Amino acid sequence: MPVYHAPIQDMRFVLHELFDSSTITQLPGNADFTPELMDSVLEEAAKMAENVLFPLNQVGDLEGCVYENGVVRTPTGFRDAYKAFCEGGWGAMAASPEWGGQGMPIPAAMMVEEMLCSANVAFGLYPGLTHGAYVALSHAGSEEQKKTYLPNLVTGKWSGTMCLTEPHCGTDLGMLRTKAEPNADGSYSITGNKIFISAGEHDLTENIIHLVLARLPDAPRGVKGISMFVVPKFLVREDGSIGPRNGLQCTAIEHKMGIKASATCAMSFDGAKGWLVGEPNKGLAGMFKMMNTERLSVGMQGLGIAETAYQNAVTYARDRIQGRSLTGAKAPDRQADPILVHPDVRRMLLTMRAYIEGCRGLAGWVARELEILNKSTDDEAKQAADDFSSLMTPVVKAMFTDMGFEIASLAVQTYGGHGYIRDHGIEQYVRDARISMLYEGTNGIQALDLVGRKLPQDGGRLLTRFLDPVMEFIDAHADNAALEPFLPPLQQAIEHMQEATGFIMENAMSNHDEIGAASVDYLRLFGLTALAFVWARMVAIAAPKAEEEGQGQFYRAKVQTAKFFMERLLPQTGALLAAIRSGSTTMMEFEDAAF
């Protein structure tokens, strides 16, 4: 049976030591969120994740959701778990106190989200989508819409969805066909078919609030003619109670590779009553508010799954005895050594660990900037935070999810043939992780967003929000002996990244295909460089504490994992640079008919 223990020690390291959490407490409105309070939130969240959600992860996969006549049943135990989740206030965690939320600082909330994804990523999609709908409505909705929907979304009494994709359009929303015809009462009649709607129908809540992208009759073609509508499953009466059923239904659920406990619905809107959210034809902007939140959340899915996969691989590597160490028996009293003695097993485990802890540190950084963006009153700091989080959103989404899949697969490899057997619960992580590379914009789309939009934006200013602190750090630690083995590889990676950036910017001006040709490799090169910086920062903190009584082992492990990252994983940047520098010619000249 799989194991999961929330990595609270490492989370606290990121929260308090890597990014001084007291500076978060000092932001307006955060006075109550002391470092101690954040700690107790993590501890409570860990209990919920470990004891309530994690035990349902395998049963959720085995049973999946069941569809019958428009109704969707979630797997055994999900209703009770959802009730417990809402009663614990976890759905309200990140929402504003104005609407009944707890206004939890994002750095802590994001760690709770990681736990949720580690424990049961399919479950997590239900409150996750609700929070996305909350974000979109609280940004773009009218006061009346907010009052009508937000309080119940925050408590989790109702849930939310985002209805974008149609059978013929996903990435290219400009082609969407769902129509919205105005009614006399100011509402609209929504008609069309949507697919891949997570939590589109289920048995966890009394109402489901759909945010639907559709076209008004006079809308311009393409993405500039898309509006957003709020379309509840049950109409809401003036007194806030549940009214009649709206004209929409779930017509099927998808049978998928993984996240089987998450209902992925085909939805049919047949003159359903909806209300315009925000301005006409500006629906995509509103949806993207939600989308950016979702993209970071999807990144946390990759990280969360990776953490559980790692923990199980370690447990197996300790328990499974097989063969002898190449340097002589390490457990001579037993028939064989635990496979943890084998260098290649350690290589796999340290690869997982180096990515996971690096990504957790990077997530902590992005979360801190988002918190500053949300709560600071310093315009300059807010702008910097906005720049940085915009820049990093596609990196977190794509790199974390690529890693989630890769790490889950490495965990299977650690198990040998046993990893392929469903009962062990480990292959589920590979299947569950695979979706995160696809939804909320494929990882290829994330890379295009990074290279085609974020890099050139505002004359390249966004990128300086990453490079400036790196340069400051390198300068500040030039004489720090503890960092001696770490700064040269970091500098090398930065050079690779800058060379790649220069190459793309120069060539993309005359040929836009250079953007697409470089984008995925560039995102990975950027991501690895960001991890290298995070690891160097972690070493700066950990190295002086490595010989401390008690906690020394934790800090020594940090320094050694950093070393492993620099030696074994970071050299990929050179290969990525070479690939990028080869440009678009070969791939574009290849004859279409020859594929």
Added chain:
Amino acid sequence: MPVYHAPIQDMRFVLHELFDSSTITQLPGNADFTPELMDSVLEEAAKMAENVLFPLNQVGDLEGCVYENGVVRTPTGFRDAYKAFCEGGWGAMAASPEWGGQGMPIPAAMMVEEMLCSANVAFGLYPGLTHGAYVALSHAGSEEQKKTYLPNLVTGKWSGTMCLTEPHCGTDLGMLRTKAEPNADGSYSITGNKIFISAGEHDLTENIIHLVLARLPDAPRGVKGISMFVVPKFLVREDGSIGPRNGLQCTAIEHKMGIKASATCAMSFDGAKGWLVGEPNKGLAGMFKMMNTERLSVGMQGLGIAETAYQNAVTYARDRIQGRSLTGAKAPDRQADPILVHPDVRRMLLTMRAYIEGCRGLAGWVARELEILNKSTDDEAKQAADDFSSLMTPVVKAMFTDMGFEIASLAVQTYGGHGYIRDHGIEQYVRDARISMLYEGTNGIQALDLVGRKLPQDGGRLLTRFLDPVMEFIDAHADNAALEPFLPPLQQAIEHMQEATGFIMENAMSNHDEIGAASVDYLRLFGLTALAFVWARMVAIAAPKAEEEGQGQFYRAKVQTAKFFMERLLPQTGALLAAIRSGSTTMMEFEDAAF
């Protein structure tokens, strides 16, 4: 619905142009196997793969095998397909005419095997294991055993298994516990439990011939005390007819991530009657004859799945319209361009293609050497062939299967969210491919075999069987303008590989952990270098024909794919060398308790 068309044109290129098939015809016993005959075999095999086996691939996954009271039912259609397969003589293809086989040259047989794996890898395991049992028995069995079992294994009337793994031992067979007690009549009573037995029980054949590893009462401990026994499901009467049921049964089948149509059985031997195969305590050597054949076959599983995944990704990329080319609409009459216009989609497709065609060429090389080993009368040529195929077996097994999984995942990525849906049939390839990295020795074990055994063997002679032809080729083509862009990257890769080899050999003498620390990265570095050489050879053939009428497009595509491989994929060798050079210190110093 997925598509598959056997890539006969490329197979013919490898068979006839890359490795002159007439030299195969000239080997003793091969006179009938003219190049023309091999072509018609490929064409007939393509029909069988495309029309009989491929249509059952999805249903096999959906239904899986069903276990009830010791009996295993294969999915709908499998019995009929198996009958057709045997009637077509496909099971007998690679077996010796002495036992009713066709004695097909291995280069052609291996391509048929690729088709089988492309079409339905789970189905392919049934005849695949039978062929493995045939190989082991024909090498190590007594004349009487051969007469009793081989003819029916060759026709496919009976099937075979290899029973190695026990719950507590897989990689480390030294720990195996199954016992063989001598009976008065010269037979043995076999008692013990085996797991992960592919085709251990099913409804395709009237008898199942198990090759079981077990210990004699006086056997030495460890791997030197393992003997091989032939243990039929039904005892065979003297007249060759089926006798009483033997004392063994299937107690369960595993529920797995993929290859669900292949019955993976837990087998209980309870005093089952068996006969010693070969010498006492030499069972592992006999089994390894079978195992090497199996390892190459498993490599072909990776290649086969990759080919189908690629074909489907290409089909989807042509059909799916979404977005516009970054350099302006390519299909202005349609609402959007096919996604094939996007550089990143082409990057994914060319990555798949470059690995697939490179691996197919490398497989062709190994197959030719195996054929020489089997049939040549020239001892020197045989020794060279034995060396080369021994060296390459772990590379083919591990690299091809890593690639199979990676390519299947890239195909899913090409599909976007649709790739995650079972109906499209594409995510099945990811699940089906994952096992090949685990069984018949995990890919980590393959890497240890390469670095720890094959590299040092006979003073490093095996490696020269690869390096010598590379050097000859580079010299011979020094003035070949067509190869100008290709030789420098090949030379660079060779240098990386030689530097890595030197580093490992030097350091491993004082510290055996250096072998395990380097092995997986080294195998990949070696494999990429081998692919670079194969690509350079293919360019030498294709470049002069690239402007020919009719076939020119095929040869142009070869040259361009080679270019893509050199530019985009081969640079990984530098990163791998850097990782290898970091050695074992960091991973071994990491404290066990800190994982």
